[in-house]
Amino acid sequence: MTLELAIAILVTVVGASTPILIAAMGELIVEKSGVLNLGVEGMMLVGAIAAFVVLFTTGNHYLAILVAAAAGVATSLIFGFLTLSLSANQTATGLALTIFGTGFSALAGQGYSARPVTLLGPLFPSELAAHPIWRVLFGYSALVYFSFALVFSVWWFLKKTRAGLILRAVGENDLSAHSIGYSVVGVRYMAVMFGGAMAGIAGACFPLLLTPQWAERMTAGRGWIAVALVVFASWKPFRLLAGAYLFGLVMTMELYAKASGGPLSVIPAELWAAMPYLATIAVLVLISLRRDASTNAPACLGKPFLPSN
Amino acid sequence: MTLNRRNLLKAGVAAAALPLLGSRAFAQSEPLKVGFMLIGTVNDNGWNFGHATGAKFMKDTLGDLVAEPTIVENVPEGPDCERVLRELAQSGHKLIFATSFGYGDYVIKVAEQFPDVRFEHATGYQRSDNVATYNARFHEGRAVCGTIAGHMSKTGKAGYIGSFPIPEVVMGINAFVLAARKVNPDFTITPVYISTWNDPAKEADTARAMIDQGIDVIAQHTDGPAALQVAEERGIVGGFGQGADMSAFAPKAQLTSIIDHWGPHYVNAAQAVIDGTWETGDRWPGLKEGEVQIGPYGESVPADVVAAAEAVKNGQIDGSFNIFTGPINDHTGAEKVPAGVIMTDAELLSMDWYVEGVIPPA
Numbered sequence: 001m002t003l004e005l006a007i008a009i010l011v012t013v014v015g016a017s018t019p020i021l022i023a024a025m026g027e028l029i030v031e032k033s034g035v036l037n038l039g040v041e042g043m044m045l046v047g048a049i050a051a052f053v054v055l056f057t058t059g060n061h062y063l064a065i066l067v068a069a070a071a072g073v074a075t076s077l078i079f080g081f082l083t084l085s086l087s088a089n090q091t092a093t094g095l096a097l098t099i100f101g102t103g104f105s106a107l108a109g110q111g112y113s114a115r116p117v118t119l120l121g122p123l124f125p126s127e128l129a130a131h132p133i134w135r136v137l138f139g140y141s142a143l144v145y146f147s148f149a150l151v152f153s154v155w156w157f158l159k160k161t162r163a164g165l166i167l168r169a170v171g172e173n174d175l176s177a178h179s180i181g182y183s184v185v186g187v188r189y190m191a192v193m194f195g196g197a198m199a200g201i202a203g204a205c206f207p208l209l210l211t212p213q214w215a216e217r218m219t220a221g222r223g224w225i226a227v228a229l230v231v232f233a234s235w236k237p238f239r240l241l242a243g244a245y246l247f248g249l250v251m252t253m254e255l256y257a258k259a260s261g262g263p264l265s266v267i268p269a270e271l272w273a274a275m276p277y278l279a280t281i282a283v284l285v286l287i288s289l290r291r292d293a294s295t296n297a298p299a300c301l302g303k304p305f306l307p308s309n
Numbered sequence: 310m311t312l313n314r315r316n317l318l319k320a321g322v323a324a325a326a327l328p329l330l331g332s333r334a335f336a337q338s339e340p341l342k343v344g345f346m347l348i349g350t351v352n353d354n355g356w357n358f359g360h361a362t363g364a365k366f367m368k369d370t371l372g373d374l375v376a377e378p379t380i381v382e383n384v385p386e387g388p389d390c391e392r393v394l395r396e397l398a399q400s401g402h403k404l405i406f407a408t409s410f411g412y413g414d415y416v417i418k419v420a421e422q423f424p425d426v427r428f429e430h431a432t433g434y435q436r437s438d439n440v441a442t443y444n445a446r447f448h449e450g451r452a453v454c455g456t457i458a459g460h461m462s463k464t465g466k467a468g469y470i471g472s473f474p475i476p477e478v479v480m481g482i483n484a485f486v487l488a489a490r491k492v493n494p495d496f497t498i499t500p501v502y503i504s505t506w507n508d509p510a511k512e513a514d515t516a517r518a519m520i521d522q523g524i525d526v527i528a529q530h531t532d533g534p535a536a537l538q539v540a541e542e543r544g545i546v547g548g549f550g551q552g553a554d555m556s557a558f559a560p561k562a563q564l565t566s567i568i569d570h571w572g573p574h575y576v577n578a579a580q581a582v583i584d585g586t587w588e589t590g591d592r593w594p595g596l597k598e599g600e601v602q603i604g605p606y607g608e609s610v611p612a613d614v615v616a617a618a619e620a621v622k623n624g625q626i627d628g629s630f631n632i633f634t635g636p637i638n639d640h641t642g643a644e645k646v647p648a649g650v651i652m653t654d655a656e657l658l659s660m661d662w663y664v665e666g667v668i669p670p671a
Binding site for chain 2: 009109113119220
């Protein structure tokens, strides 16, 4: 494998990993507050069509990202109202949100499927990324740098700030947090809205970063990978970063191995395709072996907050 | 006309038959209701879009003879489609098109219960008295694309993004590389199966994986323009539109496109039902009948290459050229079809081997 090819693969891996990473980071915060939102895929699709429509009508990529985030927040508020204000079942509501997002994005996208747009270009001037090595550092669009900043910010927020401590307290023991005067429902609303904004931006990655078009169901299940990754990473931001890139790497290497017609097929394409699942099994086994640390899951995950009980 | 007894008799019979004819004509003036069942949405720019366009063509051509066509979208290949078929039949549709392979068993089952309704199943193989099958010879279009690729590729390496290795797809890959190797005997093609018909991001990444490894012409059998857009962005030689003209997405990279044009078939079938001449059977038309069309050539295609592509196209239209004419070797070099022999339709429809020049998936 030449250096050029290795770099080209890396660039593709970064593209494939970024939307998964952003969506999973949002879901990590949601779950840390004790809420399980399975509607990530639906919110991503709403974000994708919102970004596409704005990009197509205005041509402004950054406005498209902002509107996608807002659309994600709006969608997440449906979930928030049902599960937090009305205490509906989170699993069922999350699934319904995915179905709703899929249908709504298809409806809103009527007439937009035959329209081309342009990708969001690299953030830095192209002279900086002329050499292949520098391309690895400076060759990406703003969404990619945003995803890295997001990982660090989420880690810093959870570990180093008072607000992060409150969020974790709400997720670990909602009744205690409530009894010392924190608004459990308020904190969870904020978390759910953050998750919606990130899912919206993750959806915007599809027309802006990967393939400049709108197609129904274009996220093709990556929202579910994001949900799974949060468990895979045992709710730790840097493990989530590693997990997202591991998934991105195996998804991409499968295609490069197949397209090489031989040279890269030392590891068969089928094995690359199976690797995310093998890795998931391996991680789950490792987690269950470490009995002392348990699974690290927030204790209130998925349970409605009912202070009267 | 001399007035003799025989002629008088004829005139009398004709006169007696007139009211009968009139009532028949009256009954028939009720426009024919035609139903279409699609696996996806009409906005996919590909397969389903092609069928919806065909339905519109039928309505535009036949006018008041047919009612506004009923199109049911997003029908999965399972028990749900049986319910949709039954509802269409019960609501007075006398001609129903089921446009995905997996509907087959259900079409046969429902057709037994509605003997006066005609069913047509696209890409299928099961027929009965009121179930016909139809398809189009897309591989004829692939031969035209392969000719262009053979002339224009600098690396002599093409990639082919496929969904699943079914005969329909294998046939297309083989036709493409057979045509390309008539121009460039060293030409190779690498098929990549991505196990889905619709995942644009994966299609785009597959195109990137191909281009990064020296492939400079990409053909695809999946529905969207994602691969063409990557070709445009990277500035490689180009690719081909699938199902529809995709030049809006890749004005420079689209060398030409294969366009599905189901319209004429839908007109003929509806007309036959109206005339009472509809018969079951298998119809597999292609370039000659206009059901497969070659779109406009891209600006980057030189005049001599256009001429070569047109020659292949016209040869298939007038019957003087068939891409599946021996000698044909398989990918190991062993002879599969002797010189001068043309493969039969049955052989094509069960094609499960690659011709020489295909780098088979590992």
